[in-house]
Amino acid sequence: MSGHGHGHGHGHGCGCEGEHEPAERGLEYGLYRRIDLEKLQCLNESRDGDGRLVFKPWDQRNERDKFVESDADEELLFNIPFTGSVKLKGIIISGEDNESHPAEIRLYKNIPQMSFDDTGREPEQAFRLNRDPVAELEYPTKIARFSNVQHLSIHVSRNFGAENTRVYYIGLRGEYSEAHRHEVTICNYEASANPADHKVESIIPQTNFIS
Numbered sequence: 001m002s003g004h005g006h007g008h009g010h011g012h013g014c015g016c017e018g019e020h021e022p023a024e025r026g027l028e029y030g031l032y033r034r035i036d037l038e039k040l041q042c043l044n045e046s047r048d049g050d051g052r053l054v055f056k057p058w059d060q061r062n063e064r065d066k067f068v069e070s071d072a073d074e075e076l077l078f079n080i081p082f083t084g085s086v087k088l089k090g091i092i093i094s095g096e097d098n099e100s101h102p103a104e105i106r107l108y109k110n111i112p113q114m115s116f117d118d119t120g121r122e123p124e125q126a127f128r129l130n131r132d133p134v135a136e137l138e139y140p141t142k143i144a145r146f147s148n149v150q151h152l153s154i155h156v157s158r159n160f161g162a163e164n165t166r167v168y169y170i171g172l173r174g175e176y177s178e179a180h181r182h183e184v185t186i187c188n189y190e191a192s193a194n195p196a197d198h199k200v201e202s203i204i205p206q207t208n209f210i211s
Contacts, residue, residue, distance in 0.1 A: 026058035029092070031172040034082050041079040043116060046071040046164070051078055054170050061094060061135040061169040069100075070165040076102075076156040078170070079114050084178045088146035091127075091154075092171035094135035099162035101131045105139075108153040109146060119155045131160065135169045146174070 032055040042051020046069045053066040060066075070076050088109075095101035106123035108114060124146065127139045152172075159165040
């Protein structure tokens with residue numbers, strides 16, 4: 001027992017699932033707050049609305065009271081609209097430690113209202129999954145392909161052999177930026193609105209406004 005008190009803080013490479021890590025990862029996995037949950041769809045969910053329950057805070061990732069289960073077969077298709085533009089860097093998907101855990105996911109970007117008929121097309125990226133009941137395995141995306149995502153679709157194409165798939169948590173890591181397009185429109189309008197009113201200002205080269 002003696003000496004046990006020493007490694008309490010942030011152990012140096014002790015391989016003991018560093019206690020400081022969850023807080024940092026929790027911040028990184030904050031993209032769930034940028035999802036337009038009202039418009040999120042989950043196709044083939046056994047109960048309407050359950051698909052949005054698995055996008056939850058990091059510290060709730062291991063809670064078992066909220067989950068989504070597939071209905072007719074093992075497939076699920078999440079259509080996830082964001083409230084701005086996202087650079088997606090990684091994904092975690094967690095289920096039960098049995099055959100109902102997802103075994104493969106396919107990621108598509110910027111295809112709103114995607115249906116199962118659309119899943120025959122080439123995904124931006126696909127992952128073979130390991131069972132991850134404690135939500136600790138991250139699958140890193142090819143960031144160049146996911147740098148301007150307004151809408152993300154996640155197709156769970158198969159599980160490990162069960163009739164239905166169950167998912168407890170989907171974590172999305174990345175960066176978020178607001179959509180600013182409307183401001184650009186306003187600037188252009190004001191720049192070209194009144195050249196006649198200000199004769200002195202018309203000396204300024206118009207090329208200033210072309211960038």
